[in-house]
Amino acid sequence: MSDLNTSKAAAELAVLPFYAVATLAFFVLSVLLFISADYMGGHYFQPKLLAVVHLAALGWATMIIFGASYQLLPVICESPLFSSILAFASFILLTIGVYLLVVSFWFFQTGWLMICGGTFVLLSTLCYLANVLLTSQIFHQYSIQTLFMVSSALWLLFTVIVGLLLAVNLHQPFIERNHLDILKLHAHAGIAGWFLQLVTGVSIKLLPMFLLGRSQKERLLRYAFFLQNCGLLLFFADVFFTGFSSRALIWAALIAGGVICHMLYLLDVFKHRLPKPLDYQMKHSFLSFLFLAITLLVIPIVVISDSGHWSILYGTLIFMGWLTAIILGKTYKTLPFIVWNKHYKNLTGKQKVPLPKHLYNETLVKLQFFIYIAAMMVLVAGILSAVSMLVKAGFLLFIAVSLIYGYGVLSILFHKPKSS
Amino acid sequence: MNFDIKDPFFSEKVEAVKALSNVIDPELFVNIIDLGLVYDIDFSSAGLIKITMTLSTPHCPLREAIESGVKNVLTIFPDRIVDINVVWAPVWTVDMITEQGKSELGIE
Numbered sequence: 001m002s003d004l005n006t007s008k009a010a011a012e013l014a015v016l017p018f019y020a021v022a023t024l025a026f027f028v029l030s031v032l033l034f035i036s037a038d039y040m041g042g043h044y045f046q047p048k049l050l051a052v053v054h055l056a057a058l059g060w061a062t063m064i065i066f067g068a069s070y071q072l073l074p075v076i077c078e079s080p081l082f083s084s085i086l087a088f089a090s091f092i093l094l095t096i097g098v099y100l101l102v103v104s105f106w107f108f109q110t111g112w113l114m115i116c117g118g119t120f121v122l123l124s125t126l127c128y129l130a131n132v133l134l135t136s137q138i139f140h141q142y143s144i145q146t147l148f149m150v151s152s153a154l155w156l157l158f159t160v161i162v163g164l165l166l167a168v169n170l171h172q173p174f175i176e177r178n179h180l181d182i183l184k185l186h187a188h189a190g191i192a193g194w195f196l197q198l199v200t201g202v203s204i205k206l207l208p209m210f211l212l213g214r215s216q217k218e219r220l221l222r223y224a225f226f227l228q229n230c231g232l233l234l235f236f237a238d239v240f241f242t243g244f245s246s247r248a249l250i251w252a253a254l255i256a257g258g259v260i261c262h263m264l265y266l267l268d269v270f271k272h273r274l275p276k277p278l279d280y281q282m283k284h285s286f287l288s289f290l291f292l293a294i295t296l297l298v299i300p301i302v303v304i305s306d307s308g309h310w311s312i313l314y315g316t317l318i319f320m321g322w323l324t325a326i327i328l329g330k331t332y333k334t335l336p337f338i339v340w341n342k343h344y345k346n347l348t349g350k351q352k353v354p355l356p357k358h359l360y361n362e363t364l365v366k367l368q369f370f371i372y373i374a375a376m377m378v379l380v381a382g383i384l385s386a387v388s389m390l391v392k393a394g395f396l397l398f399i400a401v402s403l404i405y406g407y408g409v410l411s412i413l414f415h416k417p418k419s420s
Numbered sequence: 421m422n423f424d425i426k427d428p429f430f431s432e433k434v435e436a437v438k439a440l441s442n443v444i445d446p447e448l449f450v451n452i453i454d455l456g457l458v459y460d461i462d463f464s465s466a467g468l469i470k471i472t473m474t475l476s477t478p479h480c481p482l483r484e485a486i487e488s489g490v491k492n493v494l495t496i497f498p499d500r501i502v503d504i505n506v507v508w509a510p511v512w513t514v515d516m517i518t519e520q521g522k523s524e525l526g527i528e
Binding site for chain 1: 442443444446447448449476477478479480481482484485486488489490491492493513514517522525526527
């Protein structure tokens with residue numbers, strides 16, 4: 001019977017390259033943000049900001065999510081990863097696509113360079129979606145966690161298709177609707193479809209595992225799924241057919257209701273956990289949910305206000321707050337295990353082997369946590385007060401965070417076992 | 421896991437438990453005996469040690485490492501082959517962790 005649940009850890013090729021490239025992207029992102037800090041006070045539709053947003057969304061967040069998903073899909077879906085080759089193909093395609101897109105946005109080269117970048121990202125997404133669908137076997141075995149994984153991958157596909165159409169539209173206008181309205185759809189399919197539903201699906205599986213807690217309130221997750229998707233679909237229909245208006249607040253409230261259901265579930269898990277001390281990796285996760293809550297509170301001001309810096313704050317809270325915080329913590333909950341498995345899985349019990357947590361310096365994770373908090377506080381203060389020096393100081397701290405994180409990731413990736 | 425002192429394999433089972441206490445769950449940093457992951461140790465078949473155990477999570481990516489650890493520590497019985505049967509019922513819960521395990525997890 002044990003064969004039914006045989007675990008096959010995903011091939012290293014399907015996971016490790018994503019972490020390496022995403023780590024580099026995080027450093028480059030921090031440097032580019034520092035260089036383009038002066039643009040933080042204006043409108044978001046600027047070449048430099050479009051470049052850094054795509055680097056943050058695709059090169060940093062999506063890159064690492066793809067890698068982590070290939071490692072976690074077998075755990076979440078309780079089925080071996082369908083194809084490591086397809087996973088590696090998605091890595092190559094995404095890396096090329098991100099490079100082309102970021103360069104074309106930075107120098108605002110609309111045309112074939114940008115369209116090719118978008119096409120590579122689309123092909124990468126199709127590889128990822130195929131792996132998710134065929135690993136999850138969603139049509140044969142249902143779980144709410146799997147449903148979130150599949151829906152997030154479908155939203156990613158939608159996001160990328162709309163993005164590609166926008167890239168074509170910049171070169172050869174053909175979309176009759178307002179370009180910026182469609183851009184809002186593209187951005188929110190990515191934020192509330194891809195990222196939010198992916199984070200929901202992963203967190204409802206992993207946090208109970210890490211906290212050794214359980215919740216019986218699974219109905220909250222069904223409400224979360226319903227509200228997040230309904231809110232997003234209604235937002236799309238409204239903006240597409242009638243244009244962007246303050247009605248967006250109603251749809252945002254529906255999505256926020258879904259987030260609240262998700263949070264209530266996690267709170268119940270937290271209440272029913274074993275009361276062991278929280279490590280800094282988990283503290284990063286809780287910080288991430290705090291940033292998500294603040295982001296939701298900022299939405300009404302972004303919708304009502306005409307001021308560009310509220311939109312910049314909104315994007316900052318999403319990419320540098322919510323998503324970056326969860327990645328900074330979860331990396332140390334996932335990456336060391338695959339590297340540890342590679343070196344030590346056959347040596348346990350034979351000789352003294354280190355634990356996965358010994359593959360990196362825990363003091364640096366603690367340092368990373370505090371510098372990251374300082375970076376976010378200074379950055380948010382800088383954006384709100386429109387003081388360019390503060391914004392630059394915030395990004396300088398982010399460069400420090402990216403270096404500490406990079407050192408941690410590289411020391412894990414290049415870990416050499418000591419001979420016994 | 422309790423053994424009957426009248427069990428003909430009582431001493432082997434005690435030795436096996438001692439050996440299995442050296443297999444650490446790499447995620448929780450506690451050995452698999454104190455985590456309550458081992459449900460049964462059976463020496464009744466000639467040339468075999470049947471281990472019935474579970475994991476804290478189905479499709480745990482560290483399953484191969486834990487199984488390898490179990491096989492490696494039970495080489496103290498060179499005449500027996502280790503047969504590991506991973507089961508999902510009864511479902512493992514934190515209530516199965518021993519007091520020693522809870523103490524190692526830092527649980528108040």
